[in-house]
Amino acid sequence: MGKFQKKFDDLMSAVTFAEAGEFDTAQEFLNDRGKVLFATKENQTDNQAFTYAMSICRRIGASLDILYVSSKKILSEKMIKLSEELEKEGIKYSLSIRKGCLQNQIIDYTNVNKGILFVVIESSRNLDDDCRRTGKKMSDAWKSMKCPLVVVSELEKA
Structure with missing residues (x-):
């Protein structure tokens, strides 16, 4: 019932x-049909990770939430172009600009926003540069997320 x-x-x-x-x-x-969260930091937006998030949204009919962590409240030219690409593809999306630690912002976002199927991030060594360490490993913080995390790694250049 x-x-x-x-x-x-x-x-x-x-x-x-x-x-x-x-x-x-x-x-x-x-x-x-749910939402996919694409999370990125200013000056680190990876086309491969974005393309993955966009194509999965197209395939499953989900909308795309973009979490853009920046020290400024201004979108980069690259993010503006990616937003235009979503509009051209007809994919519904929303954009949230926040400051601080990307990892903490992802966890906060997924705790508050229901219907997130999974989070897509680019692989980056400095993913948690702005994060304050509180005694426990940052990898342990990922375990508190309420949905799966998909890490899209960069291709190695020969």
Whole structure:
């Protein structure tokens, strides 16, 4: 009975939004297939990791949440171009700009935002440069995440 009630509630919510002219919101209730979180830092955005996140969203019909950690509240030119690529591909996305430690921001984001299927990050040696160590290993902090972490490594150049 629980699944039926959830589907019925979603359907009625979609009808309500559609009647109010909010067609995009109505469609979200009908087609919500979850979200993929692509997390990156300023000046370290990796095309390979972004392409992976975008293609998986396209294949499973998920939307893309972008978590951009920057010391400034301004998007880089590269992130603007990647956002334009998402629009061209017709992939729904949202963008959140935050300051601080990328790892902590990812954990906070996944704790607050429900429906994240998994997190995609680029492999980077300085991923946790801005993180304060509190006595436990940073790798232990990843274990507290509520979803899987996908690390896309850079190709080695010969």
